[in-house]
Structures are given as C-alpha cells and as structure tokens.
Amino acid sequence: MLDLLSRYDVLGAFWLTVQLAVLSAIGALLLGTVVAVLRVSPVRVLQLIGTGYVNIFRNTPLTLLMVFSLLGATYILGLSLSGDIASNVFRWAVVMLSVYHAAFVCEALRSGVNTVPIGQAEAARAIGLTFGQSMRSVILPQAFRAAIAPLGSTLIALIKNTTVAAVIGAGDAAGLMSEIVENETGTTSVFLVFAIGFVILTLPLGLLFTSLSRRLAVRR
Secondary structure (H helix, E strand, C coil), rough: CCHHHHHHHHHHHHHHHHHHHHHHHHHHHHHHHHHHHHHCCCHHHHHHHHHHHHHHHHHHCCHHHHHHHEEEEEEEECCCCCCCHHHHHHHHHHHHHHHHHHHHHHHHHHHHHHCCCCCHHHHHHHCCCCCCHHHHHHHHHHHHHHHHHHHHHHHHHHHHHHHHHHHHHHCHHHHHHHHHHHHCCCCHHHHHHHHHHHHHHHHHHHHHHHHHHHCCCCCC
C-alpha cells in the first residue's frame, strides 16, 4: 500500500477535494440565501420561483447534473467555462455542486426563518423597514443562528458528494481512487485510506457545527 501511495498523489487529490468543497460551499450558501429570500418573499411570483428551484434541484440526481454539465452544456451547447479541459471540468463541478446544494441551504435557512417570532418582522415593518431591510438586519441574522446545525449537515453532505465529480473526470480523491483500483491489483486497503481521509475532513466539521449550534442558539 505504501508503494501505491508513493506513486500516486493522494494528498494532491484530497487538496483538490478541499478546494472543490470550499468553493462549492460558498456558492451554495450565496445562492441558497437568495432562494430562501425568494421563498419567504411576500410577492407570489418570487415565492413560486423559489419553490420551483427547490423542487427541481432537490429531486434531480446530482450525477445527472454532473453528466449534463459536461456532455450537455460543454459538448452539445458549447458552454465551456475554460479552454483547459481540467479547469473546465473543475469549474463545472463547482457550479453543479453549488446549484444542487443551494436547494438544501435554502430549506435550512427557511427553517431558521420560521423560528423567528413573527412579532419581530411586524416590529421591523412598524419602524419603516422594507422587506429587504428587515430580512438583512432582523430576520436573516437570527435565521442563520437557528440554522447552524442543518447548514452543517448540508456542508458535510456536500463534502461527501464531491465524490460524484469523479464521473466527469475531476481529479479529486474519488477520481484518484477509481484510477488506482482500475490500474492496480490488491488495492483493498486503498479504500480504507480514502475512507479515513473523508472522515478526517467531515468529523471535525460535525463536532464544530454541533458546538456552534449550542453556543449560538437563540434564547427565547
């Protein structure tokens, strides 16, 4: 096993997985927040747009989105995000992971919004704040605090779902593991190495978000 690890860049593959997870998490958080605002908007059309987004992407397999990004968007529609093949694959993986998990971020935030007493929204309107101002200054800060635990679960799921990017040739940890298994024999222990690697990535995050959810819980 040590010989295999010396011949393959395992740390580099995990580093690519970390980059993929971080960039996708930022994209999912930003997009998911926008969709959550649409879902709780007083404008019916915006509510329908937010609801439609969540229903579509929560019920679409991530593997299908990944395959569409390469075969459909890149080769059929000609929508390339980079002239370099590896960079194009990586960027499409970030986009699809962000778009997919934004639906789950939205629902986590919406659950947080539902924990905010309605009287606070009414008080914000009473002092003349618009919907956008009340969401930014009153509702969302409390919603984020209440949604720490589900947001943490979504982030951990995102990290594990980076393995799906291997289906379009991303050189992350899952892609390297597939390459090793395909090219070598007697690689059963390699599965253990990569499993431990993902545990190292996700376990501390689980403990961190559990601690934060207790410390930042809104006292009623």
